[in-house]
Amino acid sequence: MKTEPIVAAQVDFTAGAVRSPAFDDIYHPREGAFEQARDVFLAGNGLPGRWRGRAQFTILETGFGLGTNFLAAWAAWRDDPQRCDRLHFVSLEKHPLTSADLRRAHAASPLPALAAQLVDAWPPFTPNLHRLDFEGGRVRLLLGLGDAATLARSLVAQVDAFLLDGFAPARNPQMWSERLFTALARLAAPGATAATWSAARVVRDGLQRAGFTVEAARGAGAKRDITLARYAPRFTPPRPPGRRWVTAAPSTAIVIGGGLAGASTARALRQQGVACTVFDRHDHPASEASGNPAGLFHGTVGTDDSAYTRLYRAASLAAARWVGEHPGCGQSDGLLRLDATREFASMRALLVAQRLPAAYVQALDSGQASALAGVALALPAWHYGAGGWTDPSALVRATLAQADVVWRGGVDVQRIEPAGDGWRVIDAHDRVQGEAPLIVLANAHDALRLAGWQAPGLRTTRGQVTWFDALAPRPRLPIASGGYLLALADGRLLAGATQQHDDTDAAVRAQDHAVNLEHVRRLVGVDLTRAGLLLRGRVGWRLATHDRLPLAGALPDFDVPWPARRDAPRFVPRRTGCFIHAALGSRGLTTAALCGELIAAQATGAPWPLEADLADAVDPARLALRQS
Numbered sequence: 265m266k267t268e269p270i271v272a273a274q275v276d277f278t279a280g281a282v283r284s285p286a287f288d289d290i291y292h293p294r295e296g297a298f299e300q301a302r303d304v305f306l307a308g309n310g311l312p313g314r315w316r317g318r319a320q321f322t323i324l325e326t327g328f329g330l331g332t333n334f335l336a337a338w339a340a341w342r343d344d345p346q347r348c349d350r351l352h353f354v355s356l357e358k359h360p361l362t363s364a365d366l367r368r369a370h371a372a373s374p375l376p377a378l379a380a381q382l383v384d385a386w387p388p389f390t391p392n393l394h395r396l397d398f399e400g401g402r403v404r405l406l407l408g409l410g411d412a413a414t415l416a417r418s419l420v421a422q423v424d425a426f427l428l429d430g431f432a433p434a435r436n437p438q439m440w441s442e443r444l445f446t447a448l449a450r451l452a453a454p455g456a457t458a459a460t461w462s463a464a465r466v467v468r469d470g471l472q473r474a475g476f477t478v479e480a481a482r483g484a485g486a487k488r489d490i491t492l493a494r495y496a497p498r499f500t501p502p503r504p505p506g507r508r509w510v511t512a513a514p515s516t517a518i519v520i521g522g523g524l525a526g527a528s529t530a531r532a533l534r535q536q537g538v539a540c541t542v543f544d545r546h547d548h549p550a551s552e553a554s555g556n557p558a559g560l561f562h563g564t565v566g567t568d569d570s571a572y573t574r575l576y577r578a579a580s581l582a583a584a585r586w587v588g589e590h591p592g593c594g595q596s597d598g599l600l601r602l603d604a605t606r607e608f609a610s611m612r613a614l615l616v617a618q619r620l621p622a623a624y625v626q627a628l629d630s631g632q633a634s635a636l637a638g639v640a641l642a643l644p645a646w647h648y649g650a651g652g653w654t655d656p657s658a659l660v661r662a663t664l665a666q667a668d669v670v671w672r673g674g675v676d677v678q679r680i681e682p683a684g685d686g687w688r689v690i691d692a693h694d695r696v697q698g699e700a701p702l703i704v705l706a707n708a709h710d711a712l713r714l715a716g717w718q719a720p721g722l723r724t725t726r727g728q729v730t731w732f733d734a735l736a737p738r739p740r741l742p743i744a745s746g747g748y749l750l751a752l753a754d755g756r757l758l759a760g761a762t763q764q765h766d767d768t769d770a771a772v773r774a775q776d777h778a779v780n781l782e783h784v785r786r787l788v789g790v791d792l793t794r795a796g797l798l799l800r801g802r803v804g805w806r807l808a809t810h811d812r813l814p815l816a817g818a819l820p821d822f823d824v825p826w827p828a829r830r831d832a833p834r835f836v837p838r839r840t841g842c843f844i845h846a847a848l849g850s851r852g853l854t855t856a857a858l859c860g861e862l863i864a865a866q867a868t869g870a871p872w873p874l875e876a877d878l879a880d881a882v883d884p885a886r887l888a889l890r891q892s
């Protein structure tokens with residue numbers, strides 16, 4: 265998906281009603297934004313009545329604006345004792361308000377507590393889907409920043425109600441284009457409804473051509489007529505296997521693997537109301553690659569906004585959210601990545617061209633980077649404001665200690681097999697250890713064995729980290745570039761990590777300590793080889809794919825006929841209720857949270873937190889296509 269820089273809205277607060285000078289239009293009628301939200305958008309879609317008795321309900325809005333429709337829907341959900349268990353609200357906005365303008369717009373809000381929570385959760389303006397959770401995750405705002413039609417074409421969701429908002433068709437025709445309506449129709453659930461304050465002919469004709477039946481209704485205030493619609497196409501094409509929706513979300517799941525992948529998956533499923541049992545062959549969580557004292561997470565910047573760049577940008581923000589949920593397990597207050605390939609001027613020019621916000625990344629010259637790090641750095645650096653470090657073992661343990669997650673250590677799972685409408689887990693003594701309608705294989709190298717799949721293009725890498733008492737300058741932030749150096753909370757310094765392919769030696773090696781000390785010298789200019797330090801270390805192995813992207817999604821099914829069309833992962837048949845989360849490689853701390861959220865959405869029918877092409881980029885079926 266092609267992305268464009270996000271340009272914040274220019275807002276005029278002096279005209280009585282909040283106004284956009286760029287579109288020469290107001291954000292809401294003078295009669296009141298919340299009145300329109302309730303009378304047109306909610307009542308026009310039969311809400312709150314239609315979400316009653318539902319496990320989840322999904323609303324999609326075109327044009328977030330001031331966020332009034334979201335706040336009104338949230339308030340209606342809170343006030344309804346028969347509300348759905350979970351409310352998903354997807355909203356698309358090309359020109360979001362700054363947090364300061366959003367706060368000012370709601371200074372006199374009739375819902376001050378909800379508005380304050382929205383402002384506090386306001387994301388950096390990167391062209392991504394941003395997940396904002398409220399009510400303990402039971403109300404979820406998926407905010408898409410960018411062109412509405414482009415984003416709508418990239419969404420994977422099943423929408424029950426559409427709120428068609430935006431400036432008047434004559435002033436902003438792109439928000440009412442046939443291209444957009446066609447993209448929305450592709451997302452419509454059976455019987456989906458739509459409502460808008462606009463009665464323009466172009467709106468009604470566009471909806472009809474997209475498969476909606478349209479009717480005029482009496483408006484409120486100065487609006488004589490509004491438009492209501494229901495999705496009723498003559499023909500609905502079947503969804504490809506990789507895009508099919510579950511008929512009902514599972515209530516329980518089995519996760520195999522007690523490391524980062526397993527914990528992040530259990531976290532995401534729990535947030536969707538799915539109780540998880542986590543099995544691992546070790547007695548304690550994070551006993552393998554996830555057991556290092558610390559690791560880093562951060563985004564990336566590229567000359568083009570490739571799938572790799574976009575994925576790690578979104579993933580880094582999700583990782584910061586996860587770490588932020590567990591104070592004491594790390595820090596998400598910044599990371600410096602030195603750049604030996606670019607001059608500082610070219611780094612600045614790249615950020616200017618892409619308009620990436622400072623809250624996400626800044627380019628610093630060597631002096632600025634040194635001042636921030638507290639140690640002398642010879643190179644310019646990218647400062648990722650939401651990057652940082654975490655103790656993965658502590659993070660995993662804290663996550664698995666949450667309610668609705670049961671830990672089952674010391675279980676050596678030998679095989680899995682279908683069981684009715686679900687899956688069962690069988691141990692080395694041929695005993696059934698558990699059954700559930702959903703299973704996720706998150707046990708790294710062994711996941712493929714349990715899946716019975718010889719996936720191509722995978723590589724195992726040995727890595728050793730080194731830690732020692734802080735005799736060197738202590739950096740205030742983690743520093744990375746090839747290797748990394750960071751100060752742990754207990755006063756030690758951690759350096760890493762080596763990379764040896766197809767190396768099975770489990771011993772901590774002196775020559776690998778030397779490699780990590782060379783990382784320290786190259787990063788901060790300090791030679792510690794003769795300092796007489798007591799060096800300690802740990803060895804782990806990581807599984808990675810040929811394209812350095814994880815495996816996250818439903819497993820391919822090789823036991824059924826494949827369709828003739830095989831040019832994209834979505835056409836590959838899938839095993840019902842069987843997923844994999846593995847091959848996180850060396851950046852698992854960055855990607856695990858987002859991949860877990862993707863799997864949870866796919867398994868429960870919630871809107872996906874990733875655009876379709878990014879979900880394809882991590883889809884395990886991409887490797888299956890290489891075998892077909």
